[in-house]
Amino acid sequence: MKSNIVMPDVPEGPIPRHIAIVMDGNGRWAQKRGLPRYRGHIQGASILEDVVNAAIHFGVERLTLYCFSNENWKRPEEELNALMALLKEYMIEQRPTFMKSNVRLRVIGRRDRLPVETLREMDETIRLTASNSGLTLALAINYGARQEIVDAVRRIVGEMLDPEKRDAALKTAGVDSAEKLVDENLIAKRLYDGDAPDPDLFIRTGGEQRLSNYLLWQLSYAELWFTDVLWPDFTPEILKEGIIAFQRRHRRFGGLNKNDSDLR
Ligand code: FPP
Secondary structure (H helix, E strand, O other), X not given: OOOOOOOOOOOOOOOOOEEXXXXXXXXXXXXXXXXXXXXXXXXXXXXXXXXXXXHHHHOOOEEEEEEEEHHHHHOOHHHHHHHHHHHHHHHHHOHHHHHHHOOEEEEEOOOOOOOHHHHHHHHHHHHHHOOOXXXXXXXXXXXXXXXXXXXXXXXXXXXXXXXXXXXXXXXXXXXXXXXXXXXXXXXXXXXXXXXXXXXXXXXXXXXXXOOOOOOOOOOOOOEEEEOOOXXXXXXXXXXXXXXHHHHHOOOOOOOOOOOHHHHO
16 A cells, blocks of 8 residues: 655665565564454555655665565464465555556565465566566565575586586586586576675564575675564655665675775
8 A cells, every 4th residue: 555655865875776675573563453463464565565665766776575484384374374365465456556666576486385376466467567677676475595595506406417508508608617617606696586686785674683594695795774663664764764874884895995994
């Protein structure tokens, strides 16, 4: 649901190209109100449009949102059913908005165990928005970062065991053994969203300070920012706070900044 909020502006400065968010705290939001946990997910889904619009407004190019992890299958059936239904509805309801806002939808994660109707609507929205050129919204659904790395390694091994693919790759790379083909670049390319730039900023709501098996490869150099706000209470203003925190950080990527000698 879109609200009529006035979008705040962020101060001049670097804007993270890619923000990854763990939307934590839905269950607690509901429990605090004496509601079943799934009502927190419904509320959490209802603020997504404002968050996506805020990201567009701030000039962010990509948002990756953790919607459902590989481990979430352990949750009670009522909550799982509600989440799967919510994901399906979201894929249908948001189509006109994505088209109007030029948003391209991507989904990262494993397809197994997801209900066929959820997959069908998801695939349709991905197909429909594929040529949109504005913000890319990547939803992590049935996702786990270790599983993603396992899947990337499986793909690479499969390619190496296929003589035609292996020989073509050896020729393109100009090397003489399969081992030499495997480097950081190849592994990164075989991740689910292999063309995406790494996230610059990681945000987790709900007060916990963990990565929870999220984008472990891609977050290597991300700035981490945590807020106690529960996801259903998240607003564009809080996204702005996260971006301001990012602007105050000195990103060094393991090297030194120009003025670092002054800091020590
Ligand atoms: C964590 O909160 C959140 C999730 C497991 C699901 C996140 C899903 C949504 C925001 C809505 C669905 C998304 C779409 C795109 C329709 P929690 O339940 O673990 O919270 P708790 O820590 O308070 O228990």
